[in-house]
């Protein structure tokens with residue numbers, strides 16, 4: 001009998017944990033938690049887990065560059081699936097401690113707000129308008145922030161994070177949905193050496209990394225035209241430093257097509273023929289959001 005597959009993510013009650021549960025809904029997997037995202041990556045790189053769940057992009061804060069760089073420079077793990085999740089951030093704390101006589105929490109009673117830096121960035125307007133006097137502290141995840149608040153009663157601390165973590169650590173949701181924009185979506189990747197299939201997927205994507213040849217005028221233009229004349233749709237193109245030399249970049253490109261199609265391998269062959277290096281980071285299903 002084969003062992004239960006393992007999936008690594010940030011701790012219980014984080015958005016990453018919620019995404020991991022979505023990827024493996026109705027499936028028998030063991031969820032393994034790590035405090036740091038670097039350990040989430042390493043768990044699968046070292047073979048202790050079969051997959052890792054990584055937040056890669058957010059509608060408000062943009063790409064999580066650190067995580068993109070890890071995928072490219074630190075580990076060699078194929079992308080197996082993606083899921084875009086409407087993350088709802090909540091202000092969480094002990095209502096009793098933060099309330100006045102009316103029984104409602106009062107902003108003046110909150111001295112400090114803790115959260116993950118990306119979650120904090122999604123709520124800056126709310127924090128500036130409602131809690132301008134509160135100190136802000138960033139931690140390794142939203143659930144770590146909620147746990148820290150639960151372990152420090154009486155100090156006027158609150159956190160930003162999930163409803164699940166608030167329940168897990170016995171805190172109250174003081175205010176629901178404190179994100180500055182309604183369309184706060186986070187894109188999560190499932191990466192790992194083990195195959196993953198999901199019949200619910202509606203679209204397939206391929207992510208590639210392109211390094212342009214030195215001193216080749218118009219190289220990026222030629223790369224883009226290899227996709228354009230085949231009418232291949234791109235959903236993202238981003239340049240990141242190669243970390244080797246100042247001013248030298250690679251291009252991270254997401255394509256709305258599977259590598260199984262005839263067109264995409266032909267476009268990649270054409271791009272390689274002009275001297276570009278192409279690394280396929282994964283060809284994978286994109287899962288729809290279903291409650």
Ligand SMILES: O=C(O)C(=O)C[C@]1(C(=O)O)C=C[C@@H](O)C=C1
Nearest residue numbers: 014015016055116118119141142
């Ligand atoms: O701390 C968490 O809950 C995470 O899963 C991390 C993370 C991120 O790194 O982007 C994921 C999504 C949220 O929007 C904020 C934080």
